[in-house]
Amino acid sequence: MSQEVILRVEELTKLYGARVGCRNVSFELCGAEVLAVVGESGSGKSTLLNCLSGQLPPSGGSLSYRGANGHWRDVLALSEPERRLLSRTEWAFVHQDPRDGLRMTVSAGGNVGERMMAVGARHYGTIRSTAADWLRQVEIPQDRLDDRPTAFSGGMRQRLQIARALATNPRLVFMDEPTGGLDVSVQARLLDLIRTLVNQFELSVILVTHDLAVARLLAHRMMVMKDGHVVESGLTDQVLDDPQHPYSQLLVSSILQT
Amino acid sequence: MSAVDDPTDLTLGSEGSDASVAEAKGDEQIADLSSDAGDDRIDETIDGYNFAYLDENTKRMIRRAILKAVAIPGYQTPFASREMPMPYGWGTGGVQVTAACLTPGDTLKVIDQGADDTTNAVSIRQFFEKTARVDTTTRTEDATVIQTRHRIPEKALTEDQIIVYQVPIPEPLRYLEPRETETRKMHALEEYGLMHVKLYEDISRHGHIATTYAYPVMVEDRYVTDPSPIPKFDNPKLSNSPALQLFGAGREQRIYAIPPYTKVKSLDFEDYPFDPGQWPQACALCGAEDSYLDEIITDDAGGRMFVCSDTDFCSRRRAEQDAAATSEEGEQ
Numbered sequence A: 001m002s003q004e005v006i007l008r009v010e011e012l013t014k015l016y017g018a019r020v021g022c023r024n025v026s027f028e029l030c031g032a033e034v035l036a037v038v039g040e041s042g043s044g045k046s047t048l049l050n051c052l053s054g055q056l057p058p059s060g061g062s063l064s065y066r067g068a069n070g071h072w073r074d075v076l077a078l079s080e081p082e083r084r085l086l087s088r089t090e091w092a093f094v095h096q097d098p099r100d101g102l103r104m105t106v107s108a109g110g111n112v113g114e115r116m117m118a119v120g121a122r123h124y125g126t127i128r129s130t131a132a133d134w135l136r137q138v139e140i141p142q143d144r145l146d147d148r149p150t151a152f153s154g155g156m157r158q159r160l161q162i163a164r165a166l167a168t169n170p171r172l173v174f175m176d177e178p179t180g181g182l183d184v185s186v187q188a189r190l191l192d193l194i195r196t197l198v199n200q201f202e203l204s205v206i207l208v209t210h211d212l213a214v215a216r217l218l219a220h221r222m223m224v225m226k227d228g229h230v231v232e233s234g235l236t237d238q239v240l241d242d243p244q245h246p247y248s249q250l251l252v253s254s255i256l257q258t
Numbered sequence B: 001m002s003a004v005d006d007p008t009d010l011t012l013g014s015e016g017s018d019a020s021v022a023e024a025k026g027d028e029q030i031a032d033l034s035s036d037a038g039d040d041r042i043d044e045t046i047d048g049y050n051f052a053y054l055d056e057n058t059k060r061m062i063r064r065a066i067l068k069a070v071a072i073p074g075y076q077t078p079f080a081s082r083e084m085p086m087p088y089g090w091g092t093g094g095v096q097v098t099a100a101c102l103t104p105g106d107t108l109k110v111i112d113q114g115a116d117d118t119t120n121a122v123s124i125r126q127f128f129e130k131t132a133r134v135d136t137t138t139r140t141e142d143a144t145v146i147q148t149r150h151r152i153p154e155k156a157l158t159e160d161q162i163i164v165y166q167v168p169i170p171e172p173l174r175y176l177e178p179r180e181t182e183t184r185k186m187h188a189l190e191e192y193g194l195m196h197v198k199l200y201e202d203i204s205r206h207g208h209i210a211t212t213y214a215y216p217v218m219v220e221d222r223y224v225t226d227p228s229p230i231p232k233f234d235n236p237k238l239s240n241s242p243a244l245q246l247f248g249a250g251r252e253q254r255i256y257a258i259p260p261y262t263k264v265k266s267l268d269f270e271d272y273p274f275d276p277g278q279w280p281q282a283c284a285l286c287g288a289e290d291s292y293l294d295e296i297i298t299d300d301a302g303g304r305m306f307v308c309s310d311t312d313f314c315s316r317r318r319a320e321q322d323a324a325a326t327s328e329e330g331e332q
Ligand SMILES: Nc1ncnc2c1ncn2[C@@H]1O[C@H](COP(=O)(O)OP(=O)(O)OP(=O)(O)O)[C@@H](O)[C@H]1O
Pocket: A016, A019, A020, A021, A022, A039, A040, A041, A042, A043, A044, A045, A046, A047, A048, A210
């Protein structure tokens, strides 16, 4: 992990009317670092992730990102075209439900190729071979290149979504429960794959999960959220082995008991 | 801008009351016409209508949309499409644009799939003969306004001409993105990767770009545009044309334009360049080798031949050939 900070979050708050989505969240993320955001349902994980990834305008706070060119940018001040460009080049998002991240009526190759075409790729042969390469990376057989995701299993769809997200070599990937809703054995294989890809491409990842085992396996650091607040954060092993906040202790012990 | 966007804005001009009388009459006439649907839709009693059927306020509203469309080549401008005494799909968008463009001195040509004599073309031509009393013609070069469905004439157009296309679906991105809010954003932000996804899918499925009609184009390096269901064979004629090209979609309430001498590029890949296509044979009637051909069945035994779809082009070539043959005979 490089020690260079690429994302700086200060006092980020999102209110839904009077209801708190998340409040006063501050942290820094380094290059090639994986940060897990854990907490019970309704604790504000998705709200935070959607604010960070530019899909939801926060009510307050600041958010800066250091681009591949080394320059810091005030993400909240970006125009919509700039923000959308960022989210299809240096950033990527992996949804819990692959149907939210894939075009179900477009072939696997077209799905992976779309991001490349969106940033100007105009050579069919190159797009296709790059797409095929990505399918190999995510362990989808080459002969499924022209099949639509409707014909894929849940695990395969999720792997295709990851291939699509990574096809333009993003640096920062947002993932919301990427293994949720999958069988345990399918989950294990997917986690393995994510870990390999994250290492191989030195990705920075903000990963939302309510599964502490997923955090343990993938994340360098983690933040525990409750009622929209971050109650504890630190190195993953430290938080899991020696939780300080009573809520974290409860969370960890409840997992250990089951 | 707001006046153009607001379909209810009819405040320009002073003859508002006259116009509403004409409109009310129009509604009666529509009811009459739709009650005897099928055959000749335009009967002889249409006298008393405003020039070219539409009232002046409506034409003014449409002209404003046309001006905006011309100012932003390839951009789909909303307009308040009116009921016309013919069903959607019969070119109500094109008819309204033509009505808004016509002046008493104009000469109108109407074609459908290249032919002047199909039911659709004949009925639209008669409609304007009766409501606007303009001259009509089948000769491309004699027309000042040409309304068309599915073709561009073979004879090159000139600066003195306006060609009006009938458009069923104006949104080229709809095939992959049905949400209008999203496609508007894609146009605004020039996010056109999706258009190439469609072409990618074509090649991966068929080995080549199989789109042959309504082949998407990039207008003046800015807006991806649907050229209406003309064959891709006609796409090269869209680019740098001296004529003003207007597109009207009635049901979808959109007008867009390709002004004279505008750059129009058919989308493609570097390794699968746009190919307008061609025929291995010449026209069986006039021998043309560079025109768009239709296959026609000639007898019950499965006989078939390929002939020009542009009936004016083909018949006049044959007439010239006959005349040349006769004068040669005369000389001998
Ligand atoms: N669009 C919305 N409008 C109003 N309140 C919302 C909205 N989205 C989320 N909330 C509320 O904000 C809080 C945080 O919700 P959020 O979806 O971020 O939680 P989460 O940690 O992702 O939960 P889960 O694990 O169930 O996905 C909850 O109280 C939720 O009810």
